Amino acid sequence: MNQMIEEFLNQNRGEIEALAHEIFDYAEIAEQEVKSSCAVARFLERQGFQVTKGIGGMPTAIRAQWGNGRPMIGFLGEYDALPELNQPAKPYYCGDPSRNGHGCGHNLLGVGSAAAAAALAAAMKLQQINGTVLYYGCPAEEILKGKVVMLKNGCFQELDAAITWHPGMENRCGELSYLAMDSIQFFFEGQAAHASAAPFKGRSALDACELMNVGSNYLREHVTDDVRIHYSYLPNSLKPNIVPAAAGVWYFIRARRRDTVNDVTKRVMDIAKGAALMTSTQVRWEFLSRGYETLINFRLCRLMHDVMTELGHPGFHTREIEFARALVNDPVEKKDEDVLDTAFDEPSGQAVYMTGSTDVSDVSQVTPTVSIRIACGPKNIALHSWQYTACSDSDIGRKGMLFAAHIMAEGGWRLMTDSELLNQVQKEFRENASEFKNLM
Numbered sequence: 001m002n003q004m005i006e007e008f009l010n011q012n013r014g015e016i017e018a019l020a021h022e023i024f025d026y027a028e029i030a031e032q033e034v035k036s037s038c039a040v041a042r043f044l045e046r047q048g049f050q051v052t053k054g055i056g057g058m059p060t061a062i063r064a065q066w067g068n069g070r071p072m073i074g075f076l077g078e079y080d081a082l083p084e085l086n087q088p089a090k091p092y093y094c095g096d097p098s099r100n101g102h103g104c105g106h107n108l109l110g111v112g113s114a115a116a117a118a119a120l121a122a123a124m125k126l127q128q129i130n131g132t133v134l135y136y137g138c139p140a141e142e143i144l145k146g147k148v149v150m151l152k153n154g155c156f157q158e159l160d161a162a163i164t165w166h167p168g169m170e171n172r173c174g175e176l177s178y179l180a181m182d183s184i185q186f187f188f189e190g191q192a193a194h195a196s197a198a199p200f201k202g203r204s205a206l207d208a209c210e211l212m213n214v215g216s217n218y219l220r221e222h223v224t225d226d227v228r229i230h231y232s233y234l235p236n237s238l239k240p241n242i243v244p245a246a247a248g249v250w251y252f253i254r255a256r257r258r259d260t261v262n263d264v265t266k267r268v269m270d271i272a273k274g275a276a277l278m279t280s281t282q283v284r285w286e287f288l289s290r291g292y293e294t295l296i297n298f299r300l301c302r303l304m305h306d307v308m309t310e311l312g313h314p315g316f317h318t319r320e321i322e323f324a325r326a327l328v329n330d331p332v333e334k335k336d337e338d339v340l341d342t343a344f345d346e347p348s349g350q351a352v353y354m355t356g357s358t359d360v361s362d363v364s365q366v367t368p369t370v371s372i373r374i375a376c377g378p379k380n381i382a383l384h385s386w387q388y389t390a391c392s393d394s395d396i397g398r399k400g401m402l403f404a405a406h407i408m409a410e411g412g413w414r415l416m417t418d419s420e421l422l423n424q425v426q427k428e429f430r431e432n433a434s435e436f437k438n439l440m
């Protein structure tokens with residue numbers, strides 16, 4: 001265990017925690033993270049990193065570099081908030097629904113990863129170790145866009161390994177596989193007419209949307225169980241007395257493998273064409289994002305697990321457990337460890353399939369990547385809730401963030417200084433990676 005890392009985190013704890021609070025307050029949603037990205041950039045500049053802003057085709061993305069040469073170990077950070085999820089660090093709802101909030105804890109995520117990068121750089125500087133520490137500030141994770149666009153523009157390919165984390169409800173070493181996903185908007189165009197006086201002159205774009213959804217719902221029976229298809233109508237302010245000339249519907253299509261998503265997306269496109277044919281309308285579509293499934297690197301997961309267990313969980317104070325209990329209305333009889341997780345999962349060498357998606361998966365396709373999960377809230381809540389926003393500015397969240405930073409920095413240190421370990425990680429990646437094609 002590298003003592004320098006621990007010392008750095010202890011000495012800079014106040015500044016790291018204040019930064020997470022600052023970004024919590026900004027609560028900037030996807031692609032608007034101007035203040036948040038600048039705050040992280042300033043922190044890393046103070047730690048001796050060279051920062052470039054607006055990289056990879058994303059104005060709020062940053063790349064920060066410390067050191068030179070190989071290995072090049074990268075830390076990935078996110079800092080986007082979610083619409084309407086404002087809530088202060090109180091165990092009862094008192095948020096302002098007109099304001100945004102960090103319901104996914106990305107204020108902790110972005111800062112925890114930056115703290116890990118800074119701690120690793122500080123340890124390397126003191127011990128005169130060669131290598132490059134990189135921090136990628138990745139915007140717009142919540143719309144599954146940032147890393148996909150950054151990758152298309154050449155980011156991440158330089159890395160020998162990438163390390164990241166996500167605040168969660170339990171501690172996990174990263175053997176989690178997220179779904180590949182397409183985000184597509186379909187736009188139908190028809191002919192407006194008075195809906196009562198001359199409906200025969202109209203061609204309804206809304207009818208086309210409805211028929212498309214009916215077709216997609218029939219498709220569900222003929223896809224594999226892992227496939228998820230969900231949709232929502234695009235905003236439309238038309239009144240019922242006009243045959244809608246324009247209407248649109250937004251689809252997410254997900255599956256465990258990219259190939260499956262490709263197949264289902266093609267079938268949904270055929271359904272859209274069929275709906276247009278049935279209604280004498282025109283259809284076009286636009287991809288908002290096309291992401292891959294996670295390529296798990298089990299050697300990296302094992303490394304993270306080893307570090308976690310060697311460090312040991314810092315534990316939770318009574319006041320933190322009380323906050324968590326109040327937040328989820330857990331009865332006092334429930335054991336503390338059933339409220340806030342302090343245990344670690346045992347690596348199994350098998351993927352645990354998740355039902356969500358993340359753009360970290362795309363990075364995992366081009367470089368060995370690990371994303372650990374650290375409990376920053378009670379077991380019994382969901383991400384993207386006001387309860388999780390409350391945790392993201394609480395002592396529980398800050399403790400999780402510092403613990404994550406410590407694990408990631410120590411993991412980075414071992415990859416920097418143990419070439420045999422890095423070889424094993426890269427060998428596994430080469431054996432399992434398939435050719436990556438950016439689909440955007």
Ligand SMILES: [Zn+2]
Binds near residue numbers: 104105106141166
């Ligand atoms: Zn998230």
